[in-house]
Amino acid sequence: MRLFVMMSLGFVLGVLPVQGGLFGDAEQYVDVEEGERGFGSLFSGMAESSEAQWAWAQEKLAKKQWRSAGKVLRGLYMRWPNSVEAPAAVVAHADALMRRKEWRSAFTIYQFAVDNYANRLTDYDAVLAGQYRAAQEVMEARRLPFLFGGYRTPEMAIPLFEAVILNGPQWEGAPEALMMVGRCNQDSDAFEEAIVAYAELMLRYPEHALAESAAWGRIACLRSLREKYPSSPKILERILTATTVYLSRFPASERRGEIILLRNELYEFQARELFEQGRFYERVARNEVAALRTYVSVLELYPKSEVVSEVQGEMERLAAKGVVLSAEEAAE
Template structure:
């Protein structure tokens, strides 16, 4: 026979169980509540509207359109999802699909920017390496493909188009396996577009950021070649010529067995002749124009010493002998 105290305990247990059941029901209801956007829409959307009322159904609808081959419709609906429900779990996959469809349609600049938005706003919610590779492919295509093609007009090269894109890739993932190549291609894009000073800076960044990569030697060659071309563009610039000579010497010392050695050797011969010619011009100026025999004597002596096998060494030696006599006679007259 149960006691009053036993009945009280029984009633308390029943009440506690009922309370647990009520909490479970309430929690279940909470998990089933529809998604509510708290971050707000992304940008202006005057004509863009989602077909469904929640991100889950919107995602399913966009995917269905894609499976049915309606890529234009799928593109709009993926975009609508990422715009109207920016904080939903489906937003990142929708943004990814939207960018891929833009890329497939050939809207490459826009696709690159949408991949970039994915990287900047949805870290860890998408296949990072795949997105980087897609950005790389877009940048390389824009760098190497002519722009402005129309009917019979072949278009023109614009490699500099790839520069800001490769810069973003390196900034996105400086340790990525293709980051050294991306940095190298920045230098190459500048070089191909004739912006040699900027090419030198980019190639140097590649050398020092990634000294052990497969692109370190290529970057060193690109830097040297750019400095050489700068010297050819500015034949009267002694500093440009000296910087090219220093880069050539450094490259030969660092990469003595390089595949670029034959080209570097030709550059060296050209710069050597130009430096010798500049040295002769300086001596000639002191000799014939400024009429300063002592200064001319020193300049000719330097030429013979530094460039013993140049085309101007013979002329310098002839003048040296005459100037020695002139300087000695002047010294005798002015003891």
């Protein structure tokens, strides 16, 4: 009997999806024509037109009533999505959320503006700038700040910065957004992903002021990878390549001296590695000819290395034992 009464009341009021409210929590879709006021709007404070709704929103914004202004603005572009005021209402809603420091929600509403009103936005660059700032705030935000100051999760901002780049590849702030993708990945120890972002920035914006910072970021990530995999010859070669590119593109850089010191360190490391290989041939493998050939390679490849005197001493000792290279071996 109770169910019959409630369903009857639903039909009387014109609210057909009563069953959803009775038997489930799913939100029911009600098809409302643009500008039409349903039963619920009698209590929502919706204005009679988009113009009136916009004026109402402006009053609330002027009073800095950001939360209620956001509700009025959302009501405008949801009820009158094709109105003249709708694009500005979406942006104003996002701006109001920024005022309330609801960075993720603001980013989402800005994206709604891009997805639905890209050709009708009066200041598209301002929307991208808003998204960029929201992404920065997400990147710098600290989780659980009451526990030892909290912790950052910069990786959460990566898809936001990537969306900014996708929305405005020619926007003047796109290089900064791409740089942030690299930094967020680097701060999250995702070094290979950071290297890709930095390399892309150097490729797409070679004349930008951030190109040098990206080149340095690439080297820094490779150095971090070398700390993790100190015996990897591939990573060492990648560092040498990256530093060569850096010096050739930015010869007057303030970091030039540091880059040269790094290359010298790698030079000595490679020389020492090859020297130790020769010792292995001599003392473990008992192959003195292979050892002598390796020592010769050290002198040829790393003539300025600090290990040269040690290499020469080993070669003299082998020569005293009668170990020599044939003409063919010496020519190899």
